[in-house]
Amino acid sequence: MPAMPGKTLYDKIWDAHLVAQDPNGESILYIDLHLIHEVTTPQAFSGLRTNHRPVRRPDLTLAVADHNIPTEGQAKGVDAVEDAEARLQLQTLGRNVKDFGIEFFPMGDIRNGIVHVVGPEQGRTQPGMTIVCGDSHTSTHGAFGALAHGIGTSEVEHVLATQTLRQRKARNMRVTFVGEPVPGVGAKDYALALIGEIGTGGGTGCVIEYAGPAIEALSVEGRMTLCNLSIEGGAKAGLVAPDEKTFAYLMGKPAAPKGAAWDLALTYWKRFSSDPDAVFDRELTIDVSKIAPTVTWGTSPEDVVAIDGLVPDPESFASEDKQAGARRALDYMGLQPGQKITDAAVQRVFIGSCTNSRIEDLRQAALIAQKALDMGLKVAPGVRAMVVPGSGLVREEAEAEGLDQVFLAAGFEWREPGCSMCLGMNPDRLDPQERCASTSNRNFEGRQGRGGRTHLMSPAMAAAAAIRGHIADVREFL
Amino acid sequence: MRKFDHLQGVAAPLPAANIDTDQIIPKQFLKTVEREGLGKGLFYDFRFDLEGHEKPDFVLNQPAYKGARILIAGDNFGCGSSREHAPWALDDFGLRCVVSTSFADIFYNNCFQNGLLPAIVSSEDLHALMGEAKGGNHVFAVDLDAQTISAPSGKTVRFAIDAGRKEKLLKGLDAIGETLEHAPEIDRFEQKRRQTQPWAAA
Numbered sequence: 001m002p003a004m005p006g007k008t009l010y011d012k013i014w015d016a017h018l019v020a021q022d023p024n025g026e027s028i029l030y031i032d033l034h035l036i037h038e039v040t041t042p043q044a045f046s047g048l049r050t051n052h053r054p055v056r057r058p059d060l061t062l063a064v065a066d067h068n069i070p071t072e073g074q075a076k077g078v079d080a081v082e083d084a085e086a087r088l089q090l091q092t093l094g095r096n097v098k099d100f101g102i103e104f105f106p107m108g109d110i111r112n113g114i115v116h117v118v119g120p121e122q123g124r125t126q127p128g129m130t131i132v133c134g135d136s137h138t139s140t141h142g143a144f145g146a147l148a149h150g151i152g153t154s155e156v157e158h159v160l161a162t163q164t165l166r167q168r169k170a171r172n173m174r175v176t177f178v179g180e181p182v183p184g185v186g187a188k189d190y191a192l193a194l195i196g197e198i199g200t201g202g203g204t205g206c207v208i209e210y211a212g213p214a215i216e217a218l219s220v221e222g223r224m225t226l227c228n229l230s231i232e233g234g235a236k237a238g239l240v241a242p243d244e245k246t247f248a249y250l251m252g253k254p255a256a257p258k259g260a261a262w263d264l265a266l267t268y269w270k271r272f273s274s275d276p277d278a279v280f281d282r283e284l285t286i287d288v289s290k291i292a293p294t295v296t297w298g299t300s301p302e303d304v305v306a307i308d309g310l311v312p313d314p315e316s317f318a319s320e321d322k323q324a325g326a327r328r329a330l331d332y333m334g335l336q337p338g339q340k341i342t343d344a345a346v347q348r349v350f351i352g353s354c355t356n357s358r359i360e361d362l363r364q365a366a367l368i369a370q371k372a373l374d375m376g377l378k379v380a381p382g383v384r385a386m387v388v389p390g391s392g393l394v395r396e397e398a399e400a401e402g403l404d405q406v407f408l409a410a411g412f413e414w415r416e417p418g419c420s421m422c423l424g425m426n427p428d429r430l431d432p433q434e435r436c437a438s439t440s441n442r443n444f445e446g447r448q449g450r451g452g453r454t455h456l457m458s459p460a461m462a463a464a465a466a467i468r469g470h471i472a473d474v475r476e477f478l
Numbered sequence: 479m480r481k482f483d484h485l486q487g488v489a490a491p492l493p494a495a496n497i498d499t500d501q502i503i504p505k506q507f508l509k510t511v512e513r514e515g516l517g518k519g520l521f522y523d524f525r526f527d528l529e530g531h532e533k534p535d536f537v538l539n540q541p542a543y544k545g546a547r548i549l550i551a552g553d554n555f556g557c558g559s560s561r562e563h564a565p566w567a568l569d570d571f572g573l574r575c576v577v578s579t580s581f582a583d584i585f586y587n588n589c590f591q592n593g594l595l596p597a598i599v600s601s602e603d604l605h606a607l608m609g610e611a612k613g614g615n616h617v618f619a620v621d622l623d624a625q626t627i628s629a630p631s632g633k634t635v636r637f638a639i640d641a642g643r644k645e646k647l648l649k650g651l652d653a654i655g656e657t658l659e660h661a662p663e664i665d666r667f668e669q670k671r672r673q674t675q676p677w678a679a680a
């Protein structure tokens with residue numbers, strides 16, 4: 001009998017969730033966890049009502065309010081939200097979860113926060129699971145070895161009604177990270193460097209498994225940052241095989257199994273890694289020792305430059321389309337070809353979002369703020385810098401460690417949790433032509449406010465930019 | 479779901495690559511609890527200046543392209559967020575078919591949920607169609623069953639789509655209804671899941 005070829009981590013999760021296969025080539029996959037929020041669900045619940053369909057598994061569904069909540073005055077409650085449309089959306093979610101019996105962390109609840117911070121923090125995100133949410137950065141949960149990706153609102157309705165999703169299998173891609181990073185370089189830089197290399201369409205049709213010694217060395221938080229950005233490389237999802245760090249992170253979390261169930265779960269979870277002889281459709285190796293602190297210069301996450309680099313000349317791009325794109329991006333960003341990226345003055349700094357708002361991110365930013373204070377420096381005059389923790393629990397933990405005091409002393413604002421200026425659906429947004437050093441994930445035109453100019457970077461780099469008043473090399477503070 | 483079989487109409491060229499969903503429908507339009515009416519926000523920042531006046535040079539504002547039904551766009555159309563508001567806005571604006579060399583995964587899926595056709599063609603064919611669409615006020619014809627797009631010159635190109643998706647679009651099948659026919663299999667799966675992963679059942 002010929003030997004069966006090895007399976008990838010993605011293959012294993014897929015196989016473990018296969019409910020049925022339709023002759024038209026679609027598979028029906030079981031969904032273990034469905035995360036929902038206010039923006040992409042109202043139409044799904046209306047659809048259920050119209051068709052008199054119940055939610056099949058409210059117990060496998062968890063709701064938060066994150067995208068358009070204000071980041072101050074949350075204790076006043078949803079009815080006090082000033083923006084009438086946002087208020088209606090938040091109230092609608094409140095009614096829907098009540099009518100359909102779904103667990104909900106409303107605005108102001110200490111457990112509430114950005115959906116992709118809350119899932120892992122509660123221990124709802126576990127290895128080997130399938131996880132979906134009407135939000136493209138659901139890929140974050142892949143850091144636990146869970147197959148996690150964004151879905152549209154029709155699919156949200158489908159999952160609510162059936163606890164399954166119709167899917168076509170993606171291809172397997174593996175990116176192996178080797179080497180040791182130089183100080184000041186971390187997961188965000190890895191992700192930006194990778195997207196710079198493969199482009200925003202580079203992972204299209206693929207699930208990317210991140211592997212190799214540099215991934216094993218990353219914290220679970222760092223892995224979440226990396227998986228979060230998979231979608232910016234066009235991938236369906238990102239995955240990291242679970243290991244001792246994953247299990248240690250999960251142990252004791254509110255929804256993690258306890259006692260004998262923990263041991264049982266652990267045995268089950270350990271099955272989820274790629275076999276040594278698994279074959280990937282595409283492989284890539286990245287040497288992290290060659291990566292410098294990285295930022296974006298343009299309006300696509302693939303427009304990256306090392307911190308000691310120059311804004312590129314559009315003429316240097318290969319195709320005419322790319323040249324035109326680069327010219328348009330430079331025009332929008334208000335940058336000149338050949339200028340040092342560190343010469344770009346910033347007016348705003350945003351430390352937050354599902355990419356970088358966990359406790360480890362805040363610690364890294366606070367470390368730079370503290371170094372600045374030690375050097376007699378603060379946030380540069382004319383710069384408004386906001387720190388927005390990913391959840392109420394992250395905020396609480398940071399305050400227990402005194403990080404809020406460091407930020408406040410250094411001239412940063414310390415806000416309440418939410419998506420905030422990652423997409424500017426709430427009042428936190430850029431004015432036209434304002435330049436922002438941001439730890440979020442999208443530098444699209446208008447993403448943080450119409451006409452706003454976003455430069456993506458790590459939390460430590462964003463803190464350094466706040467102090468210097470321009471894009472800066474974090475290594476000056478190390 | 480609405481069917482899609484044939485479509486005839488003006489095609490508008492939008493040659494930029496990587497048109498993301500933030501551009502297709504900016505965030506301020508996502509605060510709705512309805513599916514309808516999003517056409518007003520479609521490509522908002524392209525169509526209107528900061529004072530809210532129409533930008534006359536944007537393709538969909540030009541008289542020749544008023545009432546366009548087809549959009550011919552650059553590579554990797556629809557990247558970015560999962561917002562289904564993007565196809566809803568296209569549809570509400572009257573655009574039922576987007577032609578490109580490639581689409582981002584979630585956007586691509588979302589189109590099929592709403593009876594919109596994302597048609598994948600080669601870069602060569604895209605170039606040819608784009609060239610003809612730039613002429614303006616020309617009626618193109620899309621035939622899903624034959625998987626063809628015919629340009630006014632008579633040039634006909636084939637587009638790619640997998641058989642399953644094509645059939646669903648042609649018939650306008652309701653995905654949830656179909657899946658619910660598999661309820662016994664879902665029940666069996668859940669039973670097994672309770673046994674093998676007792677901790678996972680809340």
Ligand code: SF4
Pocket residue numbers: 066067114115116135137353354355418419422423440441
């Ligand atoms: S933080 Fe930004 S990317 Fe993340 S879920 Fe919120 S809006 Fe989406």
